[in-house]
Amino acid sequence: MRRTFLRVLMIAALVAGGLGLGAGAAPAPALAAYGAVKWPATGVITGKVDDRCPGYDNHDGYDIAGNYRSVISAAYAGSVSYIGWDAGGYGNFAIITHTNGWSTLYGHLDGFVSRMRVGEYFNRGDGIGYMGYTGGVSPPGIGGTHLHFEMLRYDSPQVWNSAGTCGQSVSRGNSIPFDFAGLN
Numbered sequence: 001m002r003r004t005f006l007r008v009l010m011i012a013a014l015v016a017g018g019l020g021l022g023a024g025a026a027p028a029p030a031l032a033a034y035g036a037v038k039w040p041a042t043g044v045i046t047g048k049v050d051d052r053c054p055g056y057d058n059h060d061g062y063d064i065a066g067n068y069r070s071v072i073s074a075a076y077a078g079s080v081s082y083i084g085w086d087a088g089g090y091g092n093f094a095i096i097t098h099t100n101g102w103s104t105l106y107g108h109l110d111g112f113v114s115r116m117r118v119g120e121y122f123n124r125g126d127g128i129g130y131m132g133y134t135g136g137v138s139p140p141g142i143g144g145t146h147l148h149f150e151m152l153r154y155d156s157p158q159v160w161n162s163a164g165t166c167g168q169s170v171s172r173g174n175s176i177p178f179d180f181a182g183l184n
């Protein structure tokens, strides 16, 4: 009952906002803000969703190759929901859960900042760890140093390939030019 009621309220609010209803109200803010999510690392894009610029299939995120031990930051504010080790895959990785079903995954990290733990809250742009080459990277070793970064919604990796091009340099903290609906 309660959930349904809240959902109806939310839908009503969304509809009203989207239609710009309300007596004398200023235009409603957009439901999501283009560029609200920030690049979590500085480096060069060497992989995108389903594409390693070019090549492999079944790649669920962006790869950003940068300097070993450079800072990785939270792309959006949220609480850490998972910290893991995946020897053949993600290596040291963490997942931060955001609002509206969104979460972000950061893989191949060399290590984490000292306050990293499940439940810890990070603001957008806060350092969470350091770029590395743990897990399965190609080429193996420090030459494969990069961040593997996924945008997930309800635990499913999303496709957002228009946000960047292969070989493009990106800077940590700069806006990702993409509208992730629900993140504003």
Ligand SMILES: [Zn+2]
Pocket (backbone or CB within 6 Å): 047, 059, 061, 062, 063, 147, 148, 149
């Ligand atoms: Zn990757």
